[in-house]
Amino acid sequence: xxxxxxxxxxxxxxxxxxxxxxxxxxxxxxxxxxxxxxxxxxxxxxxxxxxxxxxxxxxxxxxxxxxxxxxxxxxxxxxxxxxxxxxxxxxxxxxxxxxxxxxxxxxxxxxxxxxxxxxxxxxxxxxxxxxxxxxxxxxxxxxxxxxxxxxxxxxxxxxxxxxxxxxxxxxxxxxxxxxxxxxxxxxxxxxxxxxxxxxxxxxxxxxxxxxxxxxxxxxxxxxxxxxxxxxxxxxxxxxxxxxxxxxxxxxxxxxxxxxxxxxxxxxxxxxxxxxxxxxxxxxxxxxxxxxxxxxxxxxxxxxxxxxxxxxxxxxxxxxxxxxxxxxxxxxxxxxxxxxxxxxxxxxxxxxxxxxxxxxxxxxxxxxxxxxxxxxxxxxxxxxxxxxxxxxxxxxxxxxxxxxxxxxxxxxxxxxxxxxxxxxxxxxxxxxxxxxxxxxxxxxxxxxxxxxxxxxxxxxxxxxxxxxxxxxxxxxxxxxxxxxxxxxxxxxxxxxxxxxxxxxxxxxxxxxxxxxxxx
Amino acid sequence: xxxxxxxxxxxxxxxxxxxxxxxxxxxxxxxxxxxxxxxxxxxxxxxxxxxxxxxxxxxxxxxxxxxxxxxxxxxxxxxxxxxxxxxxxxxxxxxxxxxxxxxxxxxxxxxxxxxxxxxxxxxxxxxxxxxxxxxxxxxxxxxxxxxxxxxxxxxxxxxxxxxxxxxxxxxxxxxxxxxxxxxxxxxxxxxxxxxxxxxxxxxxxxxxxx
Numbered sequence: 001x002x003x004x005x006x007x008x009x010x011x012x013x014x015x016x017x018x019x020x021x022x023x024x025x026x027x028x029x030x031x032x033x034x035x036x037x038x039x040x041x042x043x044x045x046x047x048x049x050x051x052x053x054x055x056x057x058x059x060x061x062x063x064x065x066x067x068x069x070x071x072x073x074x075x076x077x078x079x080x081x082x083x084x085x086x087x088x089x090x091x092x093x094x095x096x097x098x099x100x101x102x103x104x105x106x107x108x109x110x111x112x113x114x115x116x117x118x119x120x121x122x123x124x125x126x127x128x129x130x131x132x133x134x135x136x137x138x139x140x141x142x143x144x145x146x147x148x149x150x151x152x153x154x155x156x157x158x159x160x161x162x163x164x165x166x167x168x169x170x171x172x173x174x175x176x177x178x179x180x181x182x183x184x185x186x187x188x189x190x191x192x193x194x195x196x197x198x199x200x201x202x203x204x205x206x207x208x209x210x211x212x213x214x215x216x217x218x219x220x221x222x223x224x225x226x227x228x229x230x231x232x233x234x235x236x237x238x239x240x241x242x243x244x245x246x247x248x249x250x251x252x253x254x255x256x257x258x259x260x261x262x263x264x265x266x267x268x269x270x271x272x273x274x275x276x277x278x279x280x281x282x283x284x285x286x287x288x289x290x291x292x293x294x295x296x297x298x299x300x301x302x303x304x305x306x307x308x309x310x311x312x313x314x315x316x317x318x319x320x321x322x323x324x325x326x327x328x329x330x331x332x333x334x335x336x337x338x339x340x341x342x343x344x345x346x347x348x349x350x351x352x353x354x355x356x357x358x359x360x361x362x363x364x365x366x367x368x369x370x371x372x373x374x375x376x377x378x379x380x381x382x383x384x385x386x387x388x389x390x391x392x393x394x395x396x397x398x399x400x401x402x403x404x405x406x407x408x409x410x411x412x413x414x415x416x417x418x419x420x421x422x423x424x425x426x427x428x429x430x431x432x433x434x435x436x437x438x439x440x441x442x443x444x445x446x447x448x449x450x451x452x453x454x455x456x457x458x459x460x461x462x463x464x465x466x467x468x469x470x471x472x473x474x475x476x477x478x479x480x481x482x483x484x485x486x487x488x489x490x491x492x493x494x495x496x497x498x499x500x501x502x503x504x505x506x507x508x509x510x511x512x513x514x515x516x517x518x
Numbered sequence: 519x520x521x522x523x524x525x526x527x528x529x530x531x532x533x534x535x536x537x538x539x540x541x542x543x544x545x546x547x548x549x550x551x552x553x554x555x556x557x558x559x560x561x562x563x564x565x566x567x568x569x570x571x572x573x574x575x576x577x578x579x580x581x582x583x584x585x586x587x588x589x590x591x592x593x594x595x596x597x598x599x600x601x602x603x604x605x606x607x608x609x610x611x612x613x614x615x616x617x618x619x620x621x622x623x624x625x626x627x628x629x630x631x632x633x634x635x636x637x638x639x640x641x642x643x644x645x646x647x648x649x650x651x652x653x654x655x656x657x658x659x660x661x662x663x664x665x666x667x668x669x670x671x672x673x674x675x676x677x678x679x680x681x682x683x684x685x686x687x688x689x690x691x692x693x694x695x696x697x698x699x700x701x702x703x704x705x706x707x708x709x710x711x712x713x714x715x716x717x718x719x720x721x722x723x724x725x726x727x728x
């Protein structure tokens with residue numbers, strides 16, 4: 001009997017413990033659930049690449065009208081990754097595009113980072129294509145009130161203190177041509193609100209620890225319209241009229257404030273805007289240039305057998321000889337492992353005044369080559385301030401003889417007595433070895449000095465004018481033209497004195513372009 | 519009818535030729551000016567002061583260089599037409615002929631061709647590259663005995679240009695020129711491409727026009 005009573009107590013105790021455990025764990029679940037619940041944004045933001053944007057016919061048509069009619073290089077505007085306008089002085093790349101859509105209203109926009117020929121601001125600039133009520137897109141340049149670096153280190157709330165400059169543009173009747181903007185008498189203003197939204201993460205495949213949601217800054221700009229300012233000639237200044245899109249249009253004397261629909265059916269330009277819809281935008285900053293990243297990763301890597309124990313220190317050391325040496329010098333670096341995480345260096349030098357670069361590679365594989373161009377003080381300058389055509393041929397030869405560890409990561413450095421430092425990367429080894437120039441000249445180079453002379457003529461005296469007596473700037477420009485025109489698949493960087501900072505330099509769309517590797 | 523067809527063919531041929539843009543070879547032209555089929559022409563007769571026989575003598579050593587002009591030669595490689603200032607040379611050391619290329623017949627058809635004996639090198643012993651101004655030219659010097667082709671500068675030291683009289687071209691007088699040979703940068707990977715830094719003919723010398 002007593003035993004039975006004890007059993008009942010035990011049963012009751014277990015029951016109580018079970019119920020209390022259940023309640024406690026349920027409470028925990030509830031707490032956890034409520035903690036993890038994310039109020040999903042009404043905005044849907046996608047990052048689109050070149051392939052995806054190709055299927056957006058409206059956007060491609062609009063971008064095609066951006067392409068300069070007078071661009072030297074013939075581009076197929078329907079397939080090009082890059083759209084360029086020489087009048088506006090910028091290009092946009094379709095490899096990284098942000099598409100934002102308000103899922104409640106259907107309003108959407110596409111943002112492209114603007115790359116200027118000449119840097120006019122450090123602030124982030126985007127080309128924005130914003131949907132309108134006619135089913136087409138209006139174009140704006142948005143200059144955000146922050147730099148790329150500031151944007152990447154933002155903390156909550158900061159953006160509401162920044163100012164966005166809006167420039168409605170009309171690709172076909174270019175506002176810059178008719179001088180509207182250059183007069184600086186009109187400003188396009190909006191009331192703006194920034195919000196940090198939790199949006200579905202659509203970047204990459206959602207595997208492992210990839211978060212389902214990501215935070216994105218969204219700009220909503222409403223009540224946009226032109227504000228007119230006195231141009232200063234009559235004194236006063238300040239706004240004299242604010243022609244918002246919610247109010248009346250036009251009517252400002254000599255201003256060009258009209259609703260333009262003169263762009264050949266490609267959609268209205270929003271130079272006045274009939275739409276009351278807000279502008280929505282997600283700031284777009286292209287990811288770091290992969291060529292720059294590759295180079296910056298390389299220069300800090302260890303060189304295990306040198307007192308100058310990193311690549312940049314070794315380059316800097318080599319560079320210190322350019323003004324004093326009377327012989328060729330250089331190093332080649334061989335990888336110590338399959339991922340080229342560190343290197344061993346081998347030094348080479350030629351005889352005094354022999355202008356010969358003797359390199360005993362043996363069967364070593366090379367990841368990096370570095371050499372100098374010297375000049376004897378007693379002679380007129382004879383070595384170049386940039387790579388010679390022979391330097392480029394040697395890269396071809398080293399690939400052909402299997403001495404390059406990985407052609408697509410190989411880098412050739414040069415330091416010269418002219419005070420110039422460069423890095424030349426192979427970014428497309430197939431393009432390099434199969435280029436018309438390589439096939440025409442490099443395949444038979446070793447058998448014929450007439451071929452070498454003809455290549456030297458083309459490179460130097462008879463076409464590109466890459467010559468010892470030309471200025472560093474002239475040779476640099478000519479060399480980028482050579483790389484571009486001959487489609488060699490090589491990327492050129494200018495380095496600072498100690499090889500710690502690089503600027504990508506290229507000749508693109510008829511323009512010499514410099515992009516610092518920040 | 520035949521005549522009409524012939525005339526049309528001639529006109530068509532001439533019109534094709536006329537499409538080749540002419541670039542003054544002695545000007546500071548841009549690479550964009552050099553397009554396939556263009557003609558780098560000695561527009562201002564800049565070659566004239568160089569043309570002729572030049573000689574250097576030191577005891578029993580003699581170097582003779584003869585410059586001539588080849589007109590509108592086409593390069594299959596660079597795909598352009600050029601007027602070329604070409605040179606031939608003969609070197610006698612201690613009374614012994616070391617090399618003599620003066621009898622080479624260089625013309626528009628073979629100026630960029632291969633030497634029949636020294637097959638890695640070109641048949642033109644001295645091939646013009648650029649004429650920086652009236653008195654200074656760059657060349658490729660084919661040193662057959664050293665099996666190399668290097669850079670040569672030929673600078674007219676006392677050039678006097680007489681202005682043109684009437685429709686006649688300007689005349690020149692020059693008597694001395696400096697010859698400078700320079701080895702270019704040369705890669706020698708694993709010892710497979712050695713080069714003798716010396717030249718067969720004397721260097722840094724002053725020649726006199728004959």
